Amino acid sequence: MKAILTGLGGQGLSWLGDIRRRDDVEIVAFVEPFEASISRAVEKHGVPREAIFPSLDEAIKNVQADFVLDVTPPAVHHEVAFKAFDAGLHVLGEKPLSDNFQIAKDVVLAGQKAGVKHMITQNYRFGDQPRTTRKVLDEGLIGQPGQADIRFYMPWADNPGSHYVTQPFMLINDMMIHHFDLLRYVLNQDPETVQAITWNQPWGWHAGDAAHAIVFKYPSGLVATHVALACDNGHQTTYNGDWHIAGPLGSLDWQKDGTFYWHQHRTDNPVVNQRVEHLPVPPQRTAMVDEFFAAIRENREPECSAQDNLKSLAMVFGAIQSSKEGRVVQLSEV
Numbered sequence: 001m002k003a004i005l006t007g008l009g010g011q012g013l014s015w016l017g018d019i020r021r022r023d024d025v026e027i028v029a030f031v032e033p034f035e036a037s038i039s040r041a042v043e044k045h046g047v048p049r050e051a052i053f054p055s056l057d058e059a060i061k062n063v064q065a066d067f068v069l070d071v072t073p074p075a076v077h078h079e080v081a082f083k084a085f086d087a088g089l090h091v092l093g094e095k096p097l098s099d100n101f102q103i104a105k106d107v108v109l110a111g112q113k114a115g116v117k118h119m120i121t122q123n124y125r126f127g128d129q130p131r132t133t134r135k136v137l138d139e140g141l142i143g144q145p146g147q148a149d150i151r152f153y154m155p156w157a158d159n160p161g162s163h164y165v166t167q168p169f170m171l172i173n174d175m176m177i178h179h180f181d182l183l184r185y186v187l188n189q190d191p192e193t194v195q196a197i198t199w200n201q202p203w204g205w206h207a208g209d210a211a212h213a214i215v216f217k218y219p220s221g222l223v224a225t226h227v228a229l230a231c232d233n234g235h236q237t238t239y240n241g242d243w244h245i246a247g248p249l250g251s252l253d254w255q256k257d258g259t260f261y262w263h264q265h266r267t268d269n270p271v272v273n274q275r276v277e278h279l280p281v282p283p284q285r286t287a288m289v290d291e292f293f294a295a296i297r298e299n300r301e302p303e304c305s306a307q308d309n310l311k312s313l314a315m316v317f318g319a320i321q322s323s324k325e326g327r328v329v330q331l332s333e334v
């Protein structure tokens with residue numbers, strides 16, 4: 001497969017390393033408008049200067065490709081997608097699908113109309129902890145989950161001038177999309193309502209709110225809470241966060257060093273902090289690119305298709321709307 005890589009920022013260069021390790025993909029062109037990013041890619045990462053184009057239009061005119069790997073900032077994703085679709089190219093796009101929900105819906109429709117595959121790189125759900133948790137929940141280890149509580153404490157995204165620190169609600173839009181997508185994957189159900197309050201700490205470095213308490217309610221009766229502080233200078237969780245998923249037969253807990261099963265009360269066989277061995281899974285990007293290529297080959301929707309991703313994105317924009325309007329938001333109204 002031949003790819004055009006758009007965006008040679010931090011994440012684009014990181015993708016470049018992974019793609020170079022595969023023997024079934026060749027990057028035939030790069031797109032990057034900013035000289036500082038171009039020089040770094042050329043000087044430090046061996047990208048040939050002549051293969052870098054200032055726009056996707058130029059790249060498409062000059063090379064034959066099968067797909068675009070889009071690693072531009074969120075506000076640019078729709079431009080890249082529309083141009084790729086016009087040229088009949090599949091798109092493997094970095095999350096979030098867009099920083100605007102209406103535009104995200106338009107992009108999904110355009111991709112469907114063009115008859116191409118459009119997958120969003122929700123890499124977190126391909127990790128061993130979520131894959132294992134989904135499996136043991138499906139097997140009924142703790143019964144039907146009734147509550148999931150997630151905590152995320154990190155000094156997240158502190159690069160001055162980047163979209164992470166200059167734009168509103170980036171913690172929810174750019175980072176929590178991973179956790180909300182994880183919730184959908186791990187619990188295998190979608191919420192109905194969201195209620196969020198968001199705020200900032202006086203010592204924080206984000207222009208947009210970087211702390212929140214969010215409650216999702218599900219048609220099954222399940223309640224999920226999400227609490228985060230993205231300018232935490234103290235104790236840190238992992239990027240997955242600490243999770244406590246409770247059901248009638250105990251709990252599953254995500255901690256820094258693994259996943260643990262507890263069943264202490266109302267049982268004849270108490271279980272305390274029993275490690276749940278993680279399934280062996282491929283590296284997240286390997287799994288995502290494999291899935292993307294398989295969907296193209298088999299002409300089916302990939303896991304994390306852009307269309308499916310709208311449900312994760314609705315949780316993001318529902319939470320932002322709830323915070324702005326100070327009320328419970330039905331996800332169907334987003």
Ligand SMILES: NC(=O)c1ccc[n+]([C@@H]2O[C@H](COP(=O)([O-])OP(=O)(O)OC[C@H]3O[C@@H](n4cnc5c(N)ncnc54)[C@H](O)[C@@H]3O)[C@@H](O)[C@H]2O)c1
Nearest residue numbers: 007008009010011012031032034037071072073074094095
């Ligand atoms: N999946 C993950 O875990 C993960 C982690 C980090 C970043 N990301 C995502 O990756 C994307 C990029 O993030 P980043 O940290 O590399 O940002 P960045 O700002 O470091 O890099 C973005 C690059 O895109 C370039 N760019 C801007 N407009 C462009 C255009 N029209 N065409 C081509 N290039 C253009 C910029 O000049 C910059 O070099 C974001 O969507 C971000 O959310 C995902």
